[in-house]
Amino acid sequence: MKTVVLGLGNPILCDDGVGPRVARELEGRVDPEKVSVLEAAVGGLALLDLIVGCDRAIIVDAIQTQDGKPGQIYRLAPDALDSTLHVASPHDVNFATALEFGRRLELPLPREIVIFAIEAADVTTFREDCTPQVASAIPVCAAMVLQALDEACAPRTEHR
Amino acid sequence: MASCKATDAVYHVDPPPAGKKLRELFYCNHYIHSHIAHFYALAAPDFVMGPTSDPAQRNVLGVIAKVGLEIGGEVLKHRAYAQSVQASIAGKATHPVGGIPGGMSKPITEEQRKDFEQKAKSCIEFSKFSLKLFNDVVLANKDYLNLITGEIYTMKSYFMGLVDSKNRVNFYDGDIRVVDPDGKEVAKFKPAQYLDYVAEHTEPWSYLKFPFLKKVGWKGFVEGKDSGIYRVSPLARLNVADGMATPLAQAEYEKLYKTLGGKPVHATLVFHWARLIELLYASERALELCQDKEITDPKVRTIPTATPDEGVGVVEAPRGTLFHHYKTDEKGIVTKVNLIVATAHNYPAMQMSIKKAAQGVIKKKQPVTEGLLNMVEMAFRAYDPCSACATHTLPGQMPLEVVIYNSRGDVVERLGQHIQ
Numbered sequence: 232m233k234t235v236v237l238g239l240g241n242p243i244l245c246d247d248g249v250g251p252r253v254a255r256e257l258e259g260r261v262d263p264e265k266v267s268v269l270e271a272a273v274g275g276l277a278l279l280d281l282i283v284g285c286d287r288a289i290i291v292d293a294i295q296t297q298d299g300k301p302g303q304i305y306r307l308a309p310d311a312l313d314s315t316l317h318v319a320s321p322h323d324v325n326f327a328t329a330l331e332f333g334r335r336l337e338l339p340l341p342r343e344i345v346i347f348a349i350e351a352a353d354v355t356t357f358r359e360d361c362t363p364q365v366a367s368a369i370p371v372c373a374a375m376v377l378q379a380l381d382e383a384c385a386p387r388t389e390h391r
Numbered sequence: 392m393a394s395c396k397a398t399d400a401v402y403h404v405d406p407p408p409a410g411k412k413l414r415e416l417f418y419c420n421h422y423i424h425s426h427i428a429h430f431y432a433l434a435a436p437d438f439v440m441g442p443t444s445d446p447a448q449r450n451v452l453g454v455i456a457k458v459g460l461e462i463g464g465e466v467l468k469h470r471a472y473a474q475s476v477q478a479s480i481a482g483k484a485t486h487p488v489g490g491i492p493g494g495m496s497k498p499i500t501e502e503q504r505k506d507f508e509q510k511a512k513s514c515i516e517f518s519k520f521s522l523k524l525f526n527d528v529v530l531a532n533k534d535y536l537n538l539i540t541g542e543i544y545t546m547k548s549y550f551m552g553l554v555d556s557k558n559r560v561n562f563y564d565g566d567i568r569v570v571d572p573d574g575k576e577v578a579k580f581k582p583a584q585y586l587d588y589v590a591e592h593t594e595p596w597s598y599l600k601f602p603f604l605k606k607v608g609w610k611g612f613v614e615g616k617d618s619g620i621y622r623v624s625p626l627a628r629l630n631v632a633d634g635m636a637t638p639l640a641q642a643e644y645e646k647l648y649k650t651l652g653g654k655p656v657h658a659t660l661v662f663h664w665a666r667l668i669e670l671l672y673a674s675e676r677a678l679e680l681c682q683d684k685e686i687t688d689p690k691v692r693t694i695p696t697a698t699p700d701e702g703v704g705v706v707e708a709p710r711g712t713l714f715h716h717y718k719t720d721e722k723g724i725v726t727k728v729n730l731i732v733a734t735a736h737n738y739p740a741m742q743m744s745i746k747k748a749a750q751g752v753i754k755k756k757q758p759v760t761e762g763l764l765n766m767v768e769m770a771f772r773a774y775d776p777c778s779a780c781a782t783h784t785l786p787g788q789m790p791l792e793v794v795i796y797n798s799r800g801d802v803v804e805r806l807g808q809h810i811q
Contacts, residue, residue, distance in 0.1 A: 324432045336463050
């Protein structure tokens with residue numbers, strides 16, 4: 232089974248870079264024969280390019296919700312995607328549309344897509360690290376990704 | 392790419408020919424993926440499905456259901472081709488890292504060149520198909536032709552774009568040319584001179600400024616020759632140029648102006664047609680560059696030796712002219728930045744286009760349907776703005792508010808969708 236872990240985000244935009252930072256936390260901790268760990272800052276159809284051909288996809292991205300606390304981690308299914316920051320692009324379609332596009336074209340899409348979204352405090356300041364609360368979520372999220380890699384269960388929604 | 396050219400200027404360094412050609416090859420592929428995504432995902436649904444069709448169908452999925460699933464596959468394939476070429480040249484397609492002051496970080500191999508050449512050929516064929524689709528679905532439909540050339544989507548303005556030494560469209564390099572609403576050249580300048588020609592007006596209700604032509608002046612949100620408002624865009628580039636630099640695109644350029652009665656064209660929805668002509672040009676130009684013997688030359692960078700201070704870089708972004716102006720200290724640390732992006736250049740015109748469309752489609756005592764609100768959206772979607780334009784998703788979700796005032800300025804009705 233081939234799995235891709237995608238850390239989405241801009242690494243120089245503070246908490247927006249939490250996705251790539253979680254991906255880096257996984258370095259050396261996964262079997263490269265079975266798991267590809269990538270960093271990317273794309274959405275829409277471009278995201279589709281990265282997951283086609285894989286059996287499973289785990290996506291890590293920043294999120295901003297109305298009542299969330301910075302550093303909170305949500306495990307989401309693809310149908311809860313509108314709120315994460317990078318799965319949508321203003322020059323493209325959103326990820327839900329891109330996924331449906333791929334399904335209708337009968338592309339070899341992952342049979343399971345899990346999204347770990349980390350509540351961000353600041354996604355507009357140019358800096359190369361995250362805010363403290365979000366930074367503290369990085370190893371926790373990485374552990375959750377590793378646990379998900381071992382799982383065979385269906386996606387569910389849960390909060391830390 | 393504007394940043395690359397600005398840093399060249401800051402360091403007073405000129406990349407070698409192979410470095411410039413490699414940048415241009417990268418950039419043509421950027422245009423290919425961007426224009427494909429915009430046309431099929433954002434523009435085509437309005438025309439293939441109809442501007443007032445059910446929003447649940449008026450999206451890229453509706454388009455491929457109607458024109459054929461195999462077309463959807465071709466869309467994905469050619470976007471992926473272009474992005475793979477970008478990533479191969481510059482490390483990443485989005486946020487590339489290969490451009491550096493003086494050129495590019497590495498050359499390409501013959502193996503890469505052959506791969507890029509095959510992809511460019513395929514992109515040319517797909518571009519021709521896309522133009523045929525536009526012709527069959529839009530131009531051959533009298534109602535659509537009337538819609539795109541109609542008054543509600545027409546705005547008389549100046550136009551700005553980059554041209555090469557023969558006044559042909561060029562995305563990467565050249566002089567900035569401005570024509571008036573009659574198509575007459577009124578300015579042609581080098582990037583470093585931009586502040587002599589462009590100024591910015593501000594309004595208290597917007598963070599975004601309103602650029603205008605300095606020599607004409609800011610006269611408010613009005614059209615015409617006496618107003619300094621100008622537009623950038625695929626159509627602006629075709630309007631300011633005397634032609635295209637590749638043969639197939641040139642033929643399409645001539646067809647556009649013959650169909651619409653000459654230059655310049657002021658119809659905003661024709662941005663979409665011009666975008667497809669540019670897709671063809673980008674594909675042809677990518678092939679030309681792939682077949683240029685110099686493209687695999689290892690000398691792709693000139694090492695800077697001068698002390699950095701200040702520089703301006705200008706390119707044509709897919710949406711329009713892009714200015715990057717940097718000032719640095721003697722170590723090259725940036726001390727001041729000024730950017731004027733395409734959406735900023737177009738901001739005054741966008742306001743007017745939206746207003747004109749709203750006034751054209753919303754009539755007294757007639758219900759304002761979702762379809763009519765979409766027709767208002769179409770007026771600015773053509774600009775492919777870099778503001779949140781999350782349209783044609785499942786379902787289309789564009790925050791839009793229309794406020795109708797009476798002659799005394801009282802709010803009569805407030806209509807909106809997806810307003811939070």
